[in-house]
Amino acid sequence: MTGTIFVCATPIGNLDDASPRLIQTLSRCPVIMAEDTRRTLKLLTHFGIKAQLFPLHIHNESISSNKALQILMMGQNIAIVSDAGVPTLADPGQTLVDMAINHGIKVVPIPGPSAITTALSVSGFFAQTFTFRNFLPRKPGALGKVLQKIAQEGRTTVVFESPFRMLALLESICQNIPDCQLLVCKEMTKIHEEYFRGTPKEALERQKNIQPKGEYTVVIGFPNQQAEDEQD
Known part of the structure; x- marks a missing residue:
């Protein structure tokens, strides 16, 4: 056996x-x-x-x-x-x-904890359908193309990111999906856990004043997704 x-x-x-x-x-x-x-x-x-x-x-x-x-x-x-x-x-x-x-x-x-579903549960974004993309490309050109595709899909998307690449990610989101909403999760369930929800520009300005440390999960939300999904 x-x-x-x-x-x-x-x-x-x-x-x-x-x-x-x-x-x-x-x-x-x-x-x-x-x-x-x-x-x-x-x-x-x-x-x-x-x-x-x-x-x-x-x-x-x-x-x-x-x-x-x-x-x-x-x-x-x-x-x-x-x-x-x-x-x-x-x-x-x-x-x-x-x-x-x-x-x-x-x-x-x-079954048990998952950073993906934990972040989604406190995002307030439509999550009946969503996409998980793990870590996005490091190179600016490739990163921009993936973000443009996410924008075209218009679906709530969860990504992981290193603290040392958070600024680059947020800058690219500002350029490619400026009208989305973000939930930036840092050190979830730990003593110093943080959650920030706002526009890409607001998240970027906030991140500039934060020491690059900890684990990040970012949820990208689209205000019109629920209405569009219900129409489909």
Whole structure:
């Protein structure tokens, strides 16, 4: 009999957001595939959990997935975790899940925190339909083209961004989607979490006075989206 893969969503900042089911699942899995074993070790230590950790990140995903598959074929259960949030969504894990499905191995989700849905829930923007685009291109030309496409779609869009590229992102949004609304989320669920909603110009001016630090999630909203969707 083969083992089972548990795809585990972990806290995006506040460890108190870990569900009892997550803690129970991690406690019962002898092997955990982690995006960053050091960060996952802190989570496990906090809850008094001991397990064998193996790295599963973008640079070794193929090799580690094959190793995990061998462990599963021997009958051991495995948990997959990312640094924060849901594995496979802008994080490693998709390759292993796909391999497991193709080998008839059971895959079980352990739902929980997600930066994407957390940001959307407090945006006030229409979210019956939305797009997630992860990190946008670094080069100005490519970034501008993607933002122009987002403007053409006119759909609420969630993106992640590095604190060191926030100014460049906001400047490009000002140039390409000046009439949209933004929700800028910083360090969500952590002690110093911040949320700012306003125009791209307002967000840019505010960002100029903020030290580049922390993790950002940006929601781009369009005032007329709900009316247009209802007409369709």
